[in-house]
Amino acid sequence: MPEITPFHIAIPVHNLAECRTFYGEILNCEEGRSSDHWVDFNLFGHQLVIHYKPKAKDEELHVNPVDGKDVPVPHYGVVLPWDTFKSFSEELIAKGVRFVIEPYIRFKGEVGEQATMFFLDPAGNALEFKAFKDMGQLFAK
DSSP: OOOOOOOEEEEEESOHHHHHHIIIIISOOEEEEEOSSEEEEEETTEEEEEEEOOOOSOOOOEEEEETTEEEEESOEEEEOOHHHHHHHHHHHHHTTOOEEEEEEEESTTSTTOEEEEEEEOTTOOEEEEEEESSGGGTTOO
């Protein structure tokens, strides 16, 4: 596998201050540059930018079935080392994060076995964090 480089993702948020607190204090992301309309964060070595966008009409969360769970679509996140996933999920539980899908092991005993969890930021953006016991199975069929 080639060396992994940081990705960049920019997401819309309707309350910049509330989301700034969420990403900074709940997810412990270091803040980078910012303006009145956007804030950069270090999300496990990747560049996440929250951009202000006025709130649209309430949209129902779309889900697709995966491993017997309703996975929100779209979503984004990071594949973490196994031990980091465990400690990160414990921190989120301790901080009272409300999960769409609580941390669990998906595809247990199968190719691609992974720990995963889903939750929403204050703007309703879905996040998934996951970990593979065997990172070599990240793209396994």
